[in-house]
Amino acid sequence: MLLYKTFTFDSAHYLPRVPAGHKCANLHGHTYTLKVFVEGKPDPLLGWVIDFNDLKKAVCPVIDELDHNLLNQIEGLNNPTSEMLAIWLWNKIITNLPGLKRIELNETPGSGVIYEGD
Ligand SMILES: [Zn+2]
Known part of the structure; x- marks a missing residue:
């Protein structure tokens, strides 16, 4: 069974490696x-895979590093595409959450990336 929780955060970024003139x-x-x-x-006994609150406690400290920050200034995110951000999130979250199976990261409602580790 897959259990999930959805989080949102607001961050600024720019992509330094895109071709000249790219928005x-x-x-x-x-x-x-x-x-x-x-x-x-x-x-x-408990009837659950994980306490939703434990899932929240594992993820929120990682989100807090990103929320209302400029992603490019965070170590490991000098080129913060969705793909690089998903890998960064995965590596941070899995240390708090060994049962991690998948993350889905959307930067707009219609654009996102799914990552399940290497
Ligand atoms: Zn962007």
């Missing part, structure tokens, strides 16, 4: 949506 080279912001999936079987 993403300009400083701009997104309201990102992050869906974090944990895989497991419901505990026979």
